[in-house]
Amino acid sequence: MQNIIDILDVFEGPWIGFPNLGIDFLKKFTVNPVLIPNIFGTTLSVHWYGVIIALAIIAALTLAMRQSKKFGIKDDDIIDMFIIALPISVICARLYYVIFSWSFYKNNLLSIFKIWEGGLSIYGAIIGGIISVYIFSRWRKIDMLDFCDFACVYLPLAQAIGRWGNFVNQEMYGKVTKLPWGMTGSTIGNDPVHPTFLYESLLNIILFIILLRIRRNRKVKGSVLASYLMGYGLIRFLLEFLRADEFGTGNIRYNQVFSAVVFIGALIWLMYLVKRSQMAETVEEEAEPSAYAEVLEKLKAEEAASGATDEISETGNADTAATGSDYTGSADSGSDETAAHGADDAETAGSENIAETAPDNNEPTGEADEK
Numbered sequence: 366m367q368n369i370i371d372i373l374d375v376f377e378g379p380w381i382g383f384p385n386l387g388i389d390f391l392k393k394f395t396v397n398p399v400l401i402p403n404i405f406g407t408t409l410s411v412h413w414y415g416v417i418i419a420l421a422i423i424a425a426l427t428l429a430m431r432q433s434k435k436f437g438i439k440d441d442d443i444i445d446m447f448i449i450a451l452p453i454s455v456i457c458a459r460l461y462y463v464i465f466s467w468s469f470y471k472n473n474l475l476s477i478f479k480i481w482e483g484g485l486s487i488y489g490a491i492i493g494g495i496i497s498v499y500i501f502s503r504w505r506k507i508d509m510l511d512f513c514d515f516a517c518v519y520l521p522l523a524q525a526i527g528r529w530g531n532f533v534n535q536e537m538y539g540k541v542t543k544l545p546w547g548m549t550g551s552t553i554g555n556d557p558v559h560p561t562f563l564y565e566s567l568l569n570i571i572l573f574i575i576l577l578r579i580r581r582n583r584k585v586k587g588s589v590l591a592s593y594l595m596g597y598g599l600i601r602f603l604l605e606f607l608r609a610d611e612f613g614t615g616n617i618r619y620n621q622v623f624s625a626v627v628f629i630g631a632l633i634w635l636m637y638l639v640k641r642s643q644m645a646e647t648v649e650e651e652a653e654p655s656a657y658a659e660v661l662e663k664l665k666a667e668e669a670a671s672g673a674t675d676e677i678s679e680t681g682n683a684d685t686a687a688t689g690s691d692y693t694g695s696a697d698s699g700s701d702e703t704a705a706h707g708a709d710d711a712e713t714a715g716s717e718n719i720a721e722t723a724p725d726n727n728e729p730t731g732e733a734d735e736k
Contacts, residue, residue, distance in 0.1 A: 382550065383547070385543070414482075418527050424523065426443070510590065
């Protein structure tokens with residue numbers, strides 16, 4: 366072990382240690398933020414921070430493309446969205462940090478472009494991402510909330526990986542602590558501090574797992590995005606109590622205030638989305654009757670049809686009876702008229718016979734002449 370310490374002692378440059386874990390020999394372990402200096406003899410260099418951020422983006426993008434078909438999202442849309450969102454998110458992340466650190470950058474304007482030295486705000490990146498999704502969804506005519514609900518799940522995973530860039534740069538550390546995992550470093554100092562980058566990395570992995578479950582069981586459009594904003598807002602709000610950097614004014618920490626606003630705003634928005642969904646379901650239920658109502662209406666229709674049939678039958682019978690009565694009356698009238706005509710004819714015939722049979726009193730008979 367002493368030989369290892371002697372070897373490590375020869376290194377000079379940035380170092381990181383965890384003395385409370387009993388591995389203090391790492392205190393002299395060099396952790397250089399620059400991975401490849403002076404590429405091809407130029408002033409350009411490859412920094413660990415950029416490499417780690419790139420790995421985080423690749424991991425999130427790869428997982429998203431593997432799951433996209435299950436949610437009806439095209440791979441081309443994801444890639445095109447990424448091409449649009451990446452530069453906008455980086456610019457917004459940097460602008461957010463520069464705006465709230467203007468006291469430093471106003472005298473170092475060129476430092477604004479040195480993003481490899483750190484200084485990318487996640488909230489700025491989220492704002493840029495939302496703007497990008499809005500523009501892209503309007504352009505491709507796709508549902509913005511559906512796309513956000515799918516894609517936002519991978520944000521905490523990318524954040525969990527990206528926080529290790531803060532580890533290399535020795536930034537985003539916390540206050541002094543006596544906990545076993547207290548971290549020291551050439552920039553941090555010899556007093557162990559909270560490795561808040563590690564806390565956030567672990568909590569973001571937990572949030573990633575929770576969001577996967579919420580997305581799988583999603584019932585309200587936009588609820589996954591609202592859950593992400595609430596979850597990360599809560600994580601960041603709590604961690605700001607442990608942070609030691611001077612990203613604020615006095616006792617007011619910019620990110621903590623913004624985290625509270627994001628959490629409350631996302632909570633109100635989620636409540637609105639749930640209420641709107643419930644109202645839509647109520648309207649649909651009123652517009653579409655239940656199966657019981659349909660059966661009841663069918664029975665009523667059958668009863669109405671049966672009653673109409675019975676009424677028609679009764680009306681038909683009454684008409685038939687009336688027709689028969691008229692016919693009988695007509696027959697009786699005919700018989701009476703025939704009998705009357707017969708009586709008249711008989712009377713006429715009888716009169717004629719009597720006339721023919723009775724002798725004429727004015728005509729003398731033969732016997733009278735003889736006398």
